[in-house]
Amino acid sequence: xxxxxxxxxxxxxxxxxxxxxxxxxxxxxxxxxxxxxxxxxxxxxxxxxxxxxxxxxxxxxxxxxxxxxxxxxxxxxxxxxxxxxxxxxxxxxxxxxxxxxxxxxxxxxxxxxxxxxxxxxxxxxxxxxxxxxxxxxxxxxxxxxxxxxxxxxxxxxxxxx
Numbered sequence: 001x002x003x004x005x006x007x008x009x010x011x012x013x014x015x016x017x018x019x020x021x022x023x024x025x026x027x028x029x030x031x032x033x034x035x036x037x038x039x040x041x042x043x044x045x046x047x048x049x050x051x052x053x054x055x056x057x058x059x060x061x062x063x064x065x066x067x068x069x070x071x072x073x074x075x076x077x078x079x080x081x082x083x084x085x086x087x088x089x090x091x092x093x094x095x096x097x098x099x100x101x102x103x104x105x106x107x108x109x110x111x112x113x114x115x116x117x118x119x120x121x122x123x124x125x126x127x128x129x130x131x132x133x134x135x136x137x138x139x140x141x142x143x144x145x146x147x148x149x150x151x152x153x154x155x156x157x158x159x160x161x
Contacts, residue, residue: 004099005133010106011094013131013138018089021160026070029160034132034139039066041145041161044152048128048144058157059145073160080158085116087159093126102134103141110145112161123161124148 005013020029033039041059042050052060061069076082090111098105106129114121125148130141145161 002133004096004104007094007096010096010104010131011091014091014094014106014108014129017140018091021089022087024084024087026074026160030067030070032138032140033063033066033143034141035063037063037066037140038142039145040143041147041157044147044149046146048126048146058152069160085114085159087115088113089161103130103132105129106131110161112159114159121153123157125161 017029017032020026020032039059039061040052040057042048042052042055042057046055046057050057059069072078073081090113091108093107093109095107096104097107107126108129109126110124112123114123125146128142128144128146132139132141147161
């Protein structure tokens with residue numbers, strides 16, 4: 001096993017992930033996830049450690065559900081996102097908060113801008129990752145996107161944040 005990655009290396013990985021989302025390369029983005037991974041987004045204003053089995057979540061996907069979500073978003077029939085919104089993900093304040101056997105716990109802040117039909121929505125918050133770097137191709141084992149907004153306006157979250 002190689003040495004634990006630096007913060008700079010983790011940042012590069014997160015920037016590459018953001019670029020895939022901005023370019024709507026969702027199949028390649030999904031390939032960043034390890035088999036068995038989770039992707040979660042608790043409701044706005046929820047505590048970052050809420051349990052999706054006990055609390056409402058916008059997204060509480062296991063690996064299979066995330067793959068299905070990506071398949072739906074890639075179809076023209078996904079009216080909420082066809083044509084695709086223009087999005088930009090801004091990542092900052094990347095910190096390694098823990099390390100395990102070939103994994104790192106990482107947190108970062110984000111702002112996502114979404115433009116569609118002449119309207120711009122802004123989503124902001126922080127993400128919590130477990131990144132497996134034990135192999136050559138790093139994988140996301142878990143990603144939790146916590147919106148730091150007190151409400152979701154306009155009440156629509158159709159992009160992968």
